[in-house]
Amino acid sequence: MKTNLYIVNEIEPLDISVKVTDAQLFIKDRTYTHFPVTKKGVYLGCIPEADIRCFETDKTLDAYQYALEGFYVRQDDNWLDILESFAQNNSNIMPILDDDNRYIGLFELGDIMNLFNETPFLSEPGNILIVEKGIQDYSFSEISQIVESNNAKVLGLFISNMQNDVAQITLKISDSDINNIVQTFRRYSYNIVSRHQEDTFLTNLKERSKYLEKYLNI
Numbered sequence: 001m002k003t004n005l006y007i008v009n010e011i012e013p014l015d016i017s018v019k020v021t022d023a024q025l026f027i028k029d030r031t032y033t034h035f036p037v038t039k040k041g042v043y044l045g046c047i048p049e050a051d052i053r054c055f056e057t058d059k060t061l062d063a064y065q066y067a068l069e070g071f072y073v074r075q076d077d078n079w080l081d082i083l084e085s086f087a088q089n090n091s092n093i094m095p096i097l098d099d100d101n102r103y104i105g106l107f108e109l110g111d112i113m114n115l116f117n118e119t120p121f122l123s124e125p126g127n128i129l130i131v132e133k134g135i136q137d138y139s140f141s142e143i144s145q146i147v148e149s150n151n152a153k154v155l156g157l158f159i160s161n162m163q164n165d166v167a168q169i170t171l172k173i174s175d176s177d178i179n180n181i182v183q184t185f186r187r188y189s190y191n192i193v194s195r196h197q198e199d200t201f202l203t204n205l206k207e208r209s210k211y212l213e214k215y216l217n218i
Helices: 020-027 049-054 061-067 079-089 109-117 140-148 178-187 200-216
Strands: 034-039 042-048 093-097 103-108 127-134 154-163 166-173
Touching (some): 034 049, 034 103, 042 093, 127 178, 140 154
Antiparallel strands (some): 127 166, 154 166
């Protein structure tokens, strides 16, 4: 996917020599969490919007270099790496640098998220299935085999959570008999986290629970 189409050049970076009062005026009507700061065109880092509002207005940004955060991406970085940088730095903008660390422009989080929306994981019809298994016990090859053995295709999968030595995997599966897939995952000792109306195992479990409750109340 080409990310070059989403480079924003309209927003000039803040020069390190600018007065805080001018920087505050610059960010006033903008919704960015951070703003790039440069010195003679060379990128120094990003300064949080919240910090700029708290600085002493009679000083320049040079007095607050300690507040700069040094995150950035390169123009030819993969869009998934760019998305990861957004998440790691809790920012809605991402500065883009050339090989000489000169500022080129920025990516906006919404534009990169739109690239994710265009992937088959979100755009193609299918079923979402969330399963769990021990970190040492699961494998993507096994997961794919389970899905494909039931005449379905994996449209995408990722590790959505990892805690207490248990990995949670979210899958997007092409339209198919989800019940058979769910039962196969159970036979391979996967815990099913998501809920599905077609899940006969849970239906039978509920019926047995009601029968037991009725029996105990006799």
